[in-house]
Amino acid sequence: MHQHILKLYNSAMKQQRLIIGLMSGTSLDGLDVALCKVSGQGMDTQIEVLAFETVDYDDDYKQKIKKVFAERSCDLELVTLLHPWVGTLHGNMVNQCLAKWNVAADDIDAIASHGQTIYHCPKSQHAHVDFKHGTLQIGDSDHLAVTTGITTIGDFRQKHIAAGGEGAPLAVYGDYLFFTSGDENRILLNMGGIANLTYLPKSADASAVFSSDIGPGNTIMDAYIQRHFAPLHYDKDSQVASQGTVNQALLTELCDNEFFSLAFPKTTGPEVFNLQYLARAQTATHTTELSHQDVMATLNRFSAQVIAKAINDCSAKLGGVAVYASGGGIHNPLLMQHILSLCPYLHEIKNTQVLGIDPDAKEAVLFAILANECLAGGQQRFGNQAQGIPTITMGKISFAD
Numbered sequence: 001m002h003q004h005i006l007k008l009y010n011s012a013m014k015q016q017r018l019i020i021g022l023m024s025g026t027s028l029d030g031l032d033v034a035l036c037k038v039s040g041q042g043m044d045t046q047i048e049v050l051a052f053e054t055v056d057y058d059d060d061y062k063q064k065i066k067k068v069f070a071e072r073s074c075d076l077e078l079v080t081l082l083h084p085w086v087g088t089l090h091g092n093m094v095n096q097c098l099a100k101w102n103v104a105a106d107d108i109d110a111i112a113s114h115g116q117t118i119y120h121c122p123k124s125q126h127a128h129v130d131f132k133h134g135t136l137q138i139g140d141s142d143h144l145a146v147t148t149g150i151t152t153i154g155d156f157r158q159k160h161i162a163a164g165g166e167g168a169p170l171a172v173y174g175d176y177l178f179f180t181s182g183d184e185n186r187i188l189l190n191m192g193g194i195a196n197l198t199y200l201p202k203s204a205d206a207s208a209v210f211s212s213d214i215g216p217g218n219t220i221m222d223a224y225i226q227r228h229f230a231p232l233h234y235d236k237d238s239q240v241a242s243q244g245t246v247n248q249a250l251l252t253e254l255c256d257n258e259f260f261s262l263a264f265p266k267t268t269g270p271e272v273f274n275l276q277y278l279a280r281a282q283t284a285t286h287t288t289e290l291s292h293q294d295v296m297a298t299l300n301r302f303s304a305q306v307i308a309k310a311i312n313d314c315s316a317k318l319g320g321v322a323v324y325a326s327g328g329g330i331h332n333p334l335l336m337q338h339i340l341s342l343c344p345y346l347h348e349i350k351n352t353q354v355l356g357i358d359p360d361a362k363e364a365v366l367f368a369i370l371a372n373e374c375l376a377g378g379q380q381r382f383g384n385q386a387q388g389i390p391t392i393t394m395g396k397i398s399f400a401d
């Protein structure tokens, strides 16, 4: 037997595994690195986050990725070069975290790497009749494995598409295994660049569970701030949006997109919700002269409105519901205030910290759970295919040498 297969077998047989979950999201703010102690599998999965760090990207990374990110036309040579470059960079960032945490690479069973999405095009968002869903993450796992010396499981989304899903969101797999509660109906809400939610009835009925993207979380707000308030990357503590007034005509136009009338589950990305989307809405409503503060106030309300509508649609099915939020949007006070005001039956929106998971680490942890399933799971049946949750093992395995 090859030594790597033997080591994998031994990892799979352990009571507890150390898995590093990595997420590099659509906001391009940094690489989320979560060192997780994982035991069990399926509905018995237990996770403890031993250490978490967001390793910030420098301007060089952001500039390079932005040249290809969500672009229909771009330099194919650059894409080819970025694929190994991002993998090696992520590997170096993991090494940096391990040194800081004083943890040896040999003690880690696996890295679970999401990679960097550069283009996402579900069937609903492209016009090619010959093609179905597609999504592309760069940062090849072989480069991470060789750079860190740690077996790396990556490229999770392709199997989802191969098995009939749209490639996203994958949150449902981890959310269902880890956050389902027999005591209450739950919505797990993540507000990153794109917002998504997972619907978890307390019945734990797998056929009723689903995850769906909702629409923009921070992505258009971030892009607007980067365009008009550089070098700021985002509207820290809603400082800009709080100074403006919502423009109702623009808000109505922004909400007028067929994505919002598609049934759950569905997926989207910054390929649709971007500055061009905003510019078209401003032109249509003759609001191109609005102040930056008013535009930001309107964008903030827009995100809140689509998120609140999704929560309201789910809670109408679930009855009483508790919402647990994660992702950078929880740090945007105006956004949180708007969402609460649009869901009057909610007394509060908690965050996943009360369930034991740092809300900024949650997506990285989800990929650690997927890697754990790849290694030691595989017995869990998920809900029905129609809900976009095929029962599959995700992730490709890269060895260190």
Ligand SMILES: Nc1ncnc2c1ncn2[C@@H]1O[C@H](COP(=O)(O)OP(=O)(O)OP(=O)(O)O)[C@@H](O)[C@H]1O
Binding pocket: 024, 025, 026, 027, 028, 029, 190, 191, 192, 193, 194, 195, 218, 222, 233, 234, 235, 236, 237, 238, 326, 327, 328, 329, 331, 332, 333, 363
């Ligand atoms: N203090 C803050 N005030 C306002 N917004 C904030 C604050 N901190 C973080 N954010 C927002 O959160 C964003 C980062 O969120 P997060 O890291 O969850 O996104 P992501 O994981 O890259 O996206 P996705 O989940 O779509 O892949 C920032 O770009 C910013 O918009």
Ligand SMILES: CC(=O)N[C@H]1[C@@H]2OC[C@@H](O2)[C@@H](O)[C@@H]1O[C@H](C)C(=O)O
Binding pocket: 025, 026, 117, 120, 135, 167, 168, 169, 170, 171, 172, 192, 193, 194, 195, 196, 213, 267, 268, 269, 363
């Ligand atoms: C294609 C892609 O990378 N999508 C991300 C993005 O960020 C949030 C939302 O859009 C979600 O669909 C997904 O990530 C999470 C982790 C998911 O798959 O559940």
